[in-house]
Amino acid sequence: MSMILYERTMTAGHVVRIRRLPPDGSSLVRAVIEVDRRYGTPRMVGGRGLPPPLMAVEGESEPAVVASLMPFVEDDASVARLLAQRSVP
Numbered sequence: 503m504s505m506i507l508y509e510r511t512m513t514a515g516h517v518v519r520i521r522r523l524p525p526d527g528s529s530l531v532r533a534v535i536e537v538d539r540r541y542g543t544p545r546m547v548g549g550r551g552l553p554p555p556l557m558a559v560e561g562e563s564e565p566a567v568v569a570s571l572m573p574f575v576e577d578d579a580s581v582a583r584l585l586a587q588r589s590v591p
Contacts, residue, residue, distance in 0.1 A: 507533060507568050508575065518575050520568055521552075530560040533567040535575055537585065556584045 509519040516539045523532040534555035557574060561567040574580050 507564055508572070510575070512537075512578050512581060514578070518581050520571050520575060522564065522567075523558075528560075530562065531564055531567050532558065532560050533564075533571065534558045535571055535584065537581060554588075556588055 505522045507520045507522050509517060511517050516537050518535065518537050520533050520535055523534060526532065535557045536553040536555050538553045540553075557571065559567050559570050561570060574584055
């Protein structure tokens, strides 16, 4: 089970999303932020491969995890900061 809780297209054409992860046996909801730079390519169409997560959280409910991740995905500048942090060793 993997589902998209939030998704938007950035001005550069990339897609940023909050995706719920499959349950791991705990009662917490887990979700990640990911940026798909190849949206619409065979990877996306075929359903194979997911972009690497930029941030992950756990919370009591879907609304709670979405609320905690929204400040990081609301605008392109916030997403760019996450991408820059990920590329730093």
